[in-house]
Amino acid sequence: MLHKLEVAVSILLATGLAVNGAVVLNCARDVDSANDEMCNRPVHSTTTPPIPLPTSTCNSTATPTPYQTINFSNTSWIWTGENPTAGGANPIGLRSFRKNVSTPCENDKCARCATIIAAVDNDYQLYVNGLSVGNGSGWDLAGVHYVPLREQDNVFAFAGINVPPGGPAGFVAKILVHYSDGSTDSIGTDETWRTLPRDTSALSWTSPNFDDSAWGRAKSQGPTANGASLWGAPKLPPALSLADARWIWTSDVNVGDATAPVGTRFFRTTHNVNGTKRAVCATAVIDAYVS
Numbered sequence: 001m002l003h004k005l006e007v008a009v010s011i012l013l014a015t016g017l018a019v020n021g022a023v024v025l026n027c028a029r030d031v032d033s034a035n036d037e038m039c040n041r042p043v044h045s046t047t048t049p050p051i052p053l054p055t056s057t058c059n060s061t062a063t064p065t066p067y068q069t070i071n072f073s074n075t076s077w078i079w080t081g082e083n084p085t086a087g088g089a090n091p092i093g094l095r096s097f098r099k100n101v102s103t104p105c106e107n108d109k110c111a112r113c114a115t116i117i118a119a120v121d122n123d124y125q126l127y128v129n130g131l132s133v134g135n136g137s138g139w140d141l142a143g144v145h146y147v148p149l150r151e152q153d154n155v156f157a158f159a160g161i162n163v164p165p166g167g168p169a170g171f172v173a174k175i176l177v178h179y180s181d182g183s184t185d186s187i188g189t190d191e192t193w194r195t196l197p198r199d200t201s202a203l204s205w206t207s208p209n210f211d212d213s214a215w216g217r218a219k220s221q222g223p224t225a226n227g228a229s230l231w232g233a234p235k236l237p238p239a240l241s242l243a244d245a246r247w248i249w250t251s252d253v254n255v256g257d258a259t260a261p262v263g264t265r266f267f268r269t270t271h272n273v274n275g276t277k278r279a280v281c282a283t284a285v286i287d288a289y290v291s
């Protein structure tokens with residue numbers, strides 16, 4: 001019996017700013033879709049494979065479900081509560097939002113990095129453990145940020161800015177924490193987040209050591225579910241998929257029938273990041289089959 005394994009891999013390599021010499025480890029996660037039936041494989045991404053695909057049993061052109069690790073489900077728009085009416089007008093200016101996240105680091109499971117999506121009415125600046133790691137504008141399309149984390153205690157701080165002429169103000173974010181064992185946790189904006197109903201620019205409020213225990217709680221402006229808030233759910237960028245990946249294998253074949261020899265083959269790739277950026281995360285989408 002011939003056993004054949006073909007592999008297609010697409011890797012999203014996320015980069016971020018180096019953090020004071022901290023050791024930033026990979027947190028790759030392999031994804032093997034449970035719904036990957038033979039006829040749902042991405043045949044459209046195949047280009048001259050070294051071994052013919054089993055087209056006799058695979059005549060579907062269905063596109064596999066895109067791999068999406070994060071979305072705005074079960075997340076609420078928040079603001080300071082200065083206007084008690086959700087979605088109502090708020091003062092122009094900067095408001096601060098903080099979330100302390102503590103997770104155990106034990107049994108080979110420690111926090112490594114995070115994927116963060118966010119949207120705002122009108123502008124935001126994102127800080128993680130006191131480091132500015134990104135910014136964004138607008139409520140219709142989410143910004144995406146990849147950041148390194150400390151192993152246990154991490155502080156996420158967002159500056160939300162309601163720009164002239166003011167009007168409604170809202171901020172929404174989802175944080176996907178990646179652990180060293182490949183598992184994840186998600187944290188969304190809700191009324192557990194800390195905030196103040198005034199401009200905090202004069203405070204060192206983005207520092208992880210800042211004491212926010214005297215701050216109040218954020219006020220929900222409504223969930224992201226359709227029709228439940230002024231802004232709804234922001235659009236997400238395209239998910240990582242296998243659309244640009246190619247099926248690959250070695251070129252060695254059996255004499256006579258040109259089939260692939262039984263056995264294991266190994267594949268490696270190296271990606272170098274140059275300049276001021278440092279790799280912090282990698283997400284791999286992998287598809288394979290045996291025949």
Ligand SMILES: [Ca+2]
Nearest residue numbers: 121166167168
């Ligand atoms: Ca506004």
